[in-house]
Amino acid sequence: MHTILKSNTKTVTIGADKPFVIIGEKINPTGIKKLGQALVDQNFEYVKYLAQRQVAWGADVLDVNVGHPQIDEAAIMPKVVEAVLSVVDVPLCIDSNEPKILEAGLKVTPGKPLVNSVNGEDKQLATVLPIVKDRGAAVIGMAIGNEGIPATPEGRLAAAGKIIERAAKMGIPIEDIVIDPLVMTVGHNSNAGLVTLKSIELIKKEYGVNMSLGASNVSFGLPDRHSVNSAFLALAVQTGVTISITDPIKLGSSIRAIDLLLGKDANSMRYLKYFRMTEKLRAEEAAVMV
């Protein structure tokens, strides 16, 4: 199954037979204090820098989130989208819990964007899905039900199914739904990795949809998070995940390696090109910092 995203001139195809798709996660003030302040100041140079840097390091799509207590998010979202599009031309992933902020972002985004996200709660489905349908967008559906995050793979399958079926009733095709099977930290629950992998397996078997994963939650609270995140990404891709909202600078090379090992990179061309490109970027960025 292929999920298609588009910018003005670029098409990104998500699918098990395609290279893994990276959504750059960094345009999000949660955890980046400097970005929050820049948005408060309506200074969009830092947004442009984050957009360019992530695309240079291999992001195929950019997530845009403006969640910050001191700003009018619905007013700022379109300005951030325009700042991003002034420097890069990739499909966007408009990220908010608030329908009116999603609408504000989607209105100024060309092509076919991704909406991040809807979950399986009745209220969310009723407010977010119509926006997705009107805009002709694709949407990330979090495997969460009315009672929160299901503890079992079967529960997450049911939550995913509810989203897919509700969307179908509204005329949103199944290929426009990307399910996030959710991952909790293995630091708190040693079975968290297995529960997510089993959820991916069940959802793939039942629906064959594309699946997305935030690959860094899994290691929260643990030391040497990179070893855990990169291993989990490999396990999740082999099980059926096809896209991730992540940091391309940290995980880009692991992702290229996984594609190569799974036979999606003829003559290692993408792997080698990525290595040469990022080696150059690393040297350039080190020179700027000196």
Add this chain to the structure above:
Amino acid sequence: MHTILKSNTKTVTIGADKPFVIIGEKINPTGIKKLGQALVDQNFEYVKYLAQRQVAWGADVLDVNVGHPQIDEAAIMPKVVEAVLSVVDVPLCIDSNEPKILEAGLKVTPGKPLVNSVNGEDKQLATVLPIVKDRGAAVIGMAIGNEGIPATPEGRLAAAGKIIERAAKMGIPIEDIVIDPLVMTVGHNSNAGLVTLKSIELIKKEYGVNMSLGASNVSFGLPDRHSVNSAFLALAVQTGVTISITDPIKLGSSIRAIDLLLGKDANSMRYLKYFRMTEKLRAEEAAVMV
């Protein structure tokens, strides 16, 4: 299925429901010039250092290979085994192509060792399996037939089957056979990773045996080999590999992370302990080098 290895006092159990087992690969003069010279000089201090360091970094078993053109390997093998056993007490993996060198090593090795290796060529089966049987050892069976390394997963399954069946006829139980499905470099053939993963799947389904992998061949000739090796290890473990001959210093943390993610590490105890231990070792080794 459990494969049991033993030293004088320690038992290592290999199995899909157990933590992944690491065979330290470093006692092998191929590629370590300093070790080759030490063996020529019959100076075993460096052997002892390599043994202690690998066990400190998490090796469960140690491979012992003395292949070097300038020495009498059958005479040196027992001395190296004795040097190793004078500083660590872990099961050993006696590594040679020559039956008489294997015999020389096995004679002085206590407990239940592993033999590295036999392949599916008639001549090798006829010379190595009797040694394994006489000693009551376990053996690594390389999925190679009379015509060399099979290009297809079905060919590797057949080679593995030939080894298992020939061993059975001689009274070697299937749990004492650890199959190596072989991995070629993806730098030369982009399908090499997939062929190995599919071979693992077929062999697991047909025989349920433990499988071993040399995890670093896969990245030969590529840059940033660590990204490729660690990703491949995750893919291979998820598919059915339970033991690897590898460098514990480079891949120990990835292996602990994979075990954690696959639900084999209650409360992250092993992962956290390994991190604290290796952080200390890293500091100590850095201090010695200054």
